[in-house]
Amino acid sequence: MHINSTVLSGQGVLQNIDYLINDRNHILFVTDKNIINLAPVQQLIKEIKATAPHVTLVDDIPPEPSNHDVDALLKRMAVADADLVVGVGGGSVLDVAKLLSVLCVKSSGVTLESLLAGEKPTKRCTSLLIPTTAGTGSEATPNAILAIPEKNTKQGIISPVMLPDYVCLVPELTTSMPKRIAASTGVDALCHLIECFTATISNPVGNNYALMGMQKLFKHIESSTNNANDLEGKLNMLWASYYGGAAIAHAGTHLVHAMSYPLGGKYHIPHGVANAILLVPCMEFVRDAVVDKFAQAYDLLPDANLVLTAEQKSIELVKYFRGLVERLGLPTKLQELNVSPDDLPYLVDAALDVKRLMNNVPKTVKREDVLAIYQSLL
Incomplete structure (x- = not known):
């Protein structure tokens, strides 16, 4: 499998990603309730809102999300095409962001149900993943893992199409981890x-x-x-x-x-x-x-x-x-x-x-x- 993501790393790297968010019409920002309050994340959201005409903010991704959580999110969002999906968080957030990069492209022709049934996506919008934990490696995998409550287990949706375009490894974002x-x-x-x-x-x-x-x-x-x-x-x-x-x-x-x-x-x-x-x-x-x-x-x-x-x-x-x-x-x-x-x-x-x-x-x-x-x- 060919990983062709561009990786940016180091302290302060978020201050040098203007070129990634400029000239976007609709940016979908995905995170959770804990991460959204971090100062560097708030600054990034501020810059995004100052740049993009349309910004959709999703800040309530739960730990270990289920297929029902993602389905409810999709219905709530009334998903429109996005130019860029930005995921900032741990593995759960990044997995959902990868799924949304596919599901937020109307012409992709796939649904969450069809992905869980094994259909493979063929297109996604541009994606930027920023991990805030040092563990899952979701930013480098073609996998999105969802809990399936009916079966009391988890299922992986796997496709190289979900690999991100850009990854930022920012050490200061991991200092707040307990x-x-x-x-x-x-x-x-x-x-x-x-x-x-x-x-x-x-x-x-x-x-x-x-x-x-x-x-x-x-x-x-x-x-x-x-x-x-x-x-x-x-x-x-x-x-x-x-x-x-x-x-x-x-x-x-x-x-x-x-x-x-x-x-x-x-x-x-x-x-x-x-x-x-x-x-x-x-x-x-x-x-x-x-x-x-x-x-x-x-x-x-x-x-x-x-x-x-x-x-x-x-x-x-x-x-x-x-x-x-x-x-x-x-x-x-x-x-x-x-x-x-x-x-x-x-x-x-x-x-x-x-x-x-x-x-x-x-x-x-x-x-x-x-x-x-x-x-x-x-």
């Missing part, structure tokens, strides 16, 4: 990187993105989480997240994400938190099938012991994952999130039904394997 969100979104980025690197459909292009991303993430995830004003660390985490998204675009995630989808769909557990709980047991399960790749990843740790054997390195990498989740203060047991043991049969069936991702797992996964992983977290 520590818990910085931690969970950072681990989400880690899951993207290590899963894509070890997936059955991994390839040299995706692997390069994954390795570059892990090198940045291992060095900066803890310092940038613990110090909200670590702008260098924040920028490196934004790049790690972007590389994770680019790895998804060229490969794909597998076991962690397949098993986290039902947790998010049924219990509405934040995606990064669900991934953090599953990271260690899922990586323990696949380790023996990807020893050499785990060893490569281990070598990127700042304090890696390079004299260890590949087998030893792979084991130490899983230990690092366990320690990282604990040091970041993220949940490690499902009881902490009020998940009932009675729901395990449903969770197992729902996870196995995410065949798009289960097919990427680097070893055979049986029903009893998935059940054992969930049970290990009780």
Whole structure:
């Protein structure tokens, strides 16, 4: 998949994007109630309103949006053609912005229902995505993930047409993240990187993105989480997240994400938190099938012991994952999130039904394997 987005990054980069918003007739600005109050975002909205004759502001994208949320938004907007969609926020906001870049083109011929049914879009309006968390990598993926309440799970709408024209990585926009969100979104980025690197459909292009991303993430995830004003660390985490998204675009995630989808769909557990709980047991399960790749990843740790054997390195990498989740203060047991043991049969069936991702797992996964992983977290 060819990613042809123009990426602008660094402190103050929002002060130099006039050329992106000038000469637009209708700009659709998509964000949420928390992000819209940030001073740089307010300034950007002010500049947009001073430039474009028509501005539609959507500031109520919920966390983990559902198909019903997007459908209600479309009806409320009475969607007209837009010249430019600007999405500013976390993964949920960016996913909805990508969908709107397609659905706000009347001549696209697609609807939300047809996209969920598998129809592929062929056109979109110009789009600019600005992440405010360093985790989802949505700005670099062709995916938009929606909750489907009727099925207690999530579904991905996937098309390279949704890849944005422009991306801005602005570290000062991530300084307002609470520590818990910085931690969970950072681990989400880690899951993207290590899963894509070890997936059955991994390839040299995706692997390069994954390795570059892990090198940045291992060095900066803890310092940038613990110090909200670590702008260098924040920028490196934004790049790690972007590389994770680019790895998804060229490969794909597998076991962690397949098993986290039902947790998010049924219990509405934040995606990064669900991934953090599953990271260690899922990586323990696949380790023996990807020893050499785990060893490569281990070598990127700042304090890696390079004299260890590949087998030893792979084991130490899983230990690092366990320690990282604990040091970041993220949940490690499902009881902490009020998940009932009675729901395990449903969770197992729902996870196995995410065949798009289960097919990427680097070893055979049986029903009893998935059940054992969930049970290990009780």
